[in-house]
Amino acid sequence: HNNNLFIRVLMIMLLSCATIRVDFCFSSIPSSLKALPLEGNFSFNENEFAARDYGNQYHFLPLAVLHPKSVSDIAITIKHIWQMGPLSRLTVAARGHGHSTRGQALADQGIVINMESLREQKMQFNTGRFPYVDVSASELWIKILHESLKHGLAPKSWTDYLHLTVGGTLSNAGISGQAFRHGPQISNVHELEVVTGKGEVVNCSDKKNADLFQSVLGGLGQFGIITKARISLEPAPKMVKWVRVLYSDFSTFARDQEFLISSKKTFDYIEGLVIINRTDVLNNWRSSFSPQDPDQASKFISDGRTLYCLELTKNFNPDKVDTVNQEIESLLSKLSYIPSTLFMSEVSYIEFLDRVHTSELKLRSKGLWDVPHPWLNLLIPRSKIKAFSQGVFGNILKDTNSSPVLIYPVNKSKWDNRTSFVLPEEDIFYLVAFLFHAIPSSSGTDGLEHILTLNKRILEFCEVAHLGVKQYLAHYTTQEQWQVHFGQRWEVFVQRKLAYDPLAILAPGQRIFQKGI
Ligand code: FAD
Structure with missing residues (x-):
């Protein structure tokens, strides 16, 4: 009995010592960080911006924010944390533009790396036969577009x-409306520079350190911090013909979408929208789109119905306007939309690509941008999309108010199955994006609680109906759920984590691995 008591007391003393040691280490962290030989600096106060994201649902204050001036600042910081070993609780999250919706770029009492302070590097263009640009990974795509256009x-x-x-x-x-043709952005990158979870700076591509390259693409920040990228380019068009047509029958809409993404001669961008119980949807478009047949369009009544909008673009240069008009006419003649609902517009390429920014400015002016965004993005195998639409549109989801619900198919053949991205089964799958925003003080149908319940019901429906759905920009709270998400790919994901970030320092906001466990 005495021996047992002695062992217990000894264990309590040892545990207390370990806790005191960790707490001691923790309290000395700010000074150890300040002592690192960096070109940039750490901020320990006024880090509120790094505690939130676009989703506006989670709030985790970091211990410090690193404002790196060079890649080596990032490597030195991570190496320092790696050398602290598993007992230190410190984690690191790269923060790009903070436009995640579920705290994926946050680090509770960890270090957030404010990647945007890296942006000073000049972009290097190669304008040869297979053009590309080398950019800092902290660059915004809009800036890459502006700079690339200077080279055509x-x-x-x-x-x-x-x-x-x-x-x-x-x-x-x-992923966007070009993915059916070119694949997602992760299929259009040739090389990366990455800082791993051990603080090593590694260049990787399909030929060199290929496993790291594939791991990091779609890797949810788990294997390294991307610091540079070589992005594939193509000649840019000057203008875009932008087309919208409506369907009231889902099967016809989906058949036309699948026909278009599988055709050789087709549009350059193909997406779709679900519109439920929205009045005057066509009238809302009139400021930017012209109806092909104004008289018939004015007679079209959308009230209360569930409609599917096919959105298409065709790129062109002004000297080829007749050719592009003929091509569009020929393609549209093969589709079965409601004839009176053909709307067209013509805008510059940049205006089209930056279209959501125009909406952002409008929403900001109404105070509707910095609100909670309980988004739900799903990837659904083609054979299950009809069952999904029957169960969700107009049934679980009774109206789309002012939140867009996107739906469009992509070809799996344009994806590389060696990356960390998990694809649904089947050659064609649909992206369905419920881009909800909530009104902060509302307890009604536009309130956060109501929308979260809606998301839950949609996910439960998918599970019960065995639709084989994968979440995109996924959010899970337990490792078991992530395991189910990755399925057969889980083992590979874990092996890669052990190889490149064995202490689980990186991207804690994804909640896949926990440091020290
Ligand atoms: P953050 O939110 O800052 O970071 C995202 C994750 O990546 C975090 O885990 C972070 O730690 C990690 N991370 C950030 N930078 C790095 C890095 N350099 N190296 C390694 N890990 C890093 N997505 C689409 O696919 N298609 C769309 O059409 C689309 N439209 C969108 C429209 C809006 C208005 C918004 C807000 C988002 C949209 N998204 C879309 C989602 C968007 O692609 C992701 O949320 C993306 O992560 C946002 O980029 P960010 O720079 O803000 O990343």
Whole structure:
């Protein structure tokens, strides 16, 4: 009995010592960080901006924010934390533009690296036969577009919104209406420079350190911090013909979308929108789009219905306007939309690509940009999209108010299955994006609670109906859920984590691995 008591007392003393040691280490961290030989600096106060993101639902204050001036600042900081070993609780999150929606770029009492302080590097263009640009991963896509256009070039694959960083979108995938043709942004990058979770700076590509290259693409920031990227470019068009047509039957809409993404001669951008119970949807478009048949369009009544809008663009240069008009006419003649709902517009390439920024400015002026964004993004196998639409549109989701709900198919053949990105089964899958925003003080249908319940019901429906859905920009709270998400790819993901960030220092906001466990 005495021996047992002795062992217990000894264990308590040892545990207390370990805790005191960790706490001691923790309290001495700011001074150890300040002592690092950096060109940039740490801030320990006024870091509120790094405690939030675009989703506006999570708030975790970091211990410090690193404002790096060079890649070596990032490497020195991570190496320092790596050398502290597993007992230190410090984690590191790269913060691109902070446009995640579920705290993915936050680090509770850890270090946030404010990647945007790196942005000073000049972009290096190669304008040869296979053009590309070398950029800092902290660069915003909008700036890359502006600079590329000076050389008559542009990246091939986009996101709908361009005020996001290269590192942020490459850590996810970067999907938009060009993905059916060019693949996502992660299929359009040749080389990366990465700082691993051990503080090593590594150049990687398909040929050199290929496993790290594939790991980091779609890797949710788990294997390294991307510091530079070589992005594939193509000749940029000057103008865009922008087309919108409506369907009331989902199957017809989906059939036309799939026909278009599988055709050789087709549009340059193909997306879709679901519109539920919105009055005067066509009238809202009239400021920027012209109806092909104004008389018939004015008679079209959208009240209360569930409609599907196919959104298309065709790029062109002004000297080829007749040719592009003929091509569009020929393609549209093969589709089965409601004839009176054909709307067209003509804008510059840059105006089209930066279109969401125009909406951002409008929403900001109404105080509707910095509100909670409980988004839900799903990837759905083609064979299940009809069941999904029947179960969700107009049933679980009774109206789309002013929140866009996007839906469009992409070809799996344009994705590289060696990256960390998890793809649904089947050759074609749909991206369905519920881009909800909540009104902060509302307890009604536009309030956060209501929308979160809606998201939960949609996910439960997918599970019960066995739709084989994967979340994009996924949010889970337990490792078991992540394991299910990755499925057979989980083992590879864990192996890669052990190889490149064995102490689980990086991207704690994704909640996949916990440091020290
Ligand atoms: P952050 O939110 O800052 O970071 C995202 C994650 O990546 C975090 O885990 C972070 O730690 C990690 N990270 C950031 N930088 C690096 C780096 N350099 N190296 C390694 N890890 C890093 N996505 C699409 O695919 N298609 C769309 O059309 C699209 N439209 C959007 C429209 C809007 C208005 C918004 C707000 C988002 C949209 N997104 C879209 C989602 C967007 O691609 C992701 O949220 C992306 O992560 C945002 O980039 P960011 O620079 O803000 O990254």
